[in-house]
Amino acid sequence: MKLLHIISSLEIGGAQRLLADLLPIQIKHGLDVDLLVNAQVDNEFNEKIKRAGINIISLDSHNIYSLSNIIRLRKIISSYDIVHVHLFPSLYWAAIASAGLKVKMVYTEHSTSNRRREKTYFRPIEKLIYKRYDRIISISRQTESALQQWLQSSDKRFVVIENGVDIGRFSAICRPVIPKSLIMVSRFAASKDQETLIRSMKYLDKDIVLHLVGDGDNLEHCRSIAKNEGVSDRVMFLGARSDVAELITEAYIGIQSSNWEGFGLTAVEIMAAGKPVVVSDVDGLKQVVEGAGEIFHKGDARELALKISRLLEDKSYYEATAANCKRRSACYDIELMAGKYENLYYELT
Template identity: 55%
Template sequence: MRILHIIPSLEIGGAQRLLSDLLPLQKLNNDVKLLVFKSMDTAFQKSIEANGIEIIDLHCKNFRSPFIVKKLLPYMKQCDIVHVHLFPTLYWVAMAASYYKRSKLVYTEHSTHNRRRDKVWFEPIEYYIYGKYDRLISISQQTQDNLMEWLKAKKDDKRFVVIENGVNLSVFSSVIPITNKRKQIIMVSRFASMKDQETVIQAMVDVNEDAELILVGDGSERRHCEEVARKLGLTDRVRFLGARSDIPKLVSQSYIGVQSSIWEGFGLTAVELMAAHKPVVATNVNGLKQVVEGAGCLFEVGDSRTLAFHINKLLKDESLYTTLADRCYERAKQYDIKNMVMRYQEVYEGL
């Protein structure tokens, strides 16, 4: 089967991480290619290329240019399945399909919310765009429920499918931990407003001084967060590592994992932390809550004091730490990437 995945770029993010894990496994039984609007020198791109997967680069300067539609057509004609990820790719592929519709179109919804849904006038546009796709895959039940409500879809609409994200568990569980002088609290996310690293930084004011915060990732909000850490006098206890390719190693040497998100489609990073046998403290939001609840700890969005409370308890109480770490590890086993790959293949073959 000829499968073409399309995504704007391979910057640091959950959808990009998903592709870097998914594509090598799909390649075992399919002819798989990846198309990006613009290539980026990131760990995800290097990983995909190292696995022998062709990356087609459109060299686009403006991701929102409608001229992208014309550029997409020749590549869409060469495959059986076009699997689309993220906005504005969602729109350009749907428009391209108006001119050519032989390939089956699949779209993965990666988040429970986006800003377009805050504007009522987007409703008819989105109804038309999503209507061009043969399957709409959501990475969690909450993501699908919100999408179907937005599109006013019928409950028995067979186009909608839930396939939860998967993690290559062995990558995170097999790394030998390294002991640091300070116990490290880690958060791995791009610096965007929805990820809310600021709350985690503020929590460090009330966290035991023997611990430090490691923030992995890059993005538009990084400078702001660095300024917050400086103003709070935390520059010696909050480290900004930028985008890194050695995430499993960094996670393995950490002590506690944190995922602070204002909204989330699925807690992929939380699962990776759990797979490394780390207790996870995360925001009580749909998509993330369902992954962590009953295994790790939850706090409300923006509540830095409760976050600090949970961190301090885990730092001080070894028995509690071990119990939650074991629970998190067992929870991670439910999200083995092999199950996800099998489900995607079933969707493709069904089409």
């Protein structure tokens, strides 16, 4: 079976991290796997995929919205049995490029929301695009429900396969923990809410530090919030990093403050490292954490600070929460996810 994954780029993000972990496993399981991107980037995801012996095909196009990508895509995908697509606009271009070809098309929906769904005129367009896919995978029940509601459609093509992480990688890391340190690993984008976390810092003791890992369009705005709130000396903007697992292992508490999420991959990574996690109550994220970690109302900086303070001040509660989070992470081992993906591919062929 020849399998091609398509994603616009390997820039830092949850879907990109997932592919960097998943593709080496698929190779190990005997699948013939390639990856197609618009343009290559020099980062940890790119290097990890290359080290696994996976061919990365680049369109060498820095404009992900260029219609010329469709013509080149069509020539490439015609030689594969399965094409597995991730994220917009690859969702559109691959669907159009595959018209009339016999290749089986799979798409993974990674989020419960996006800006296209704010504009109803996109609905008929997206109905046509999604019809081209033989299977539509959602990374959570909430993601599937939101997509089906948007498309006004529900049939056997829709399946749920929850995300997974490399649990063993976090268990193998041994690093000293930085006392009273918080960490959030996310792109600085509309779907994330670093702003609320930054604002919560003014309600916390002055010796508590926050590490924000990632980059993106909203980064400078968040820097200005830290300055305006008078906490810039305790908020460290670390940028995109290749040692995310190590940084998580060093942290005392992990935070995932989001405006919307499809799943919450970073929250699982934090739990896999044996850390308590505090997340916003958005669908797709809260279901992963509830009953193990802490949940606060989205946008409520005071409540977030209270949740963090309890973990900092009550050692027995901290240890119990950390243990619950560690146990929960085992439900999301990437090997389980990889097996479900492979079963789906073989069903199609």
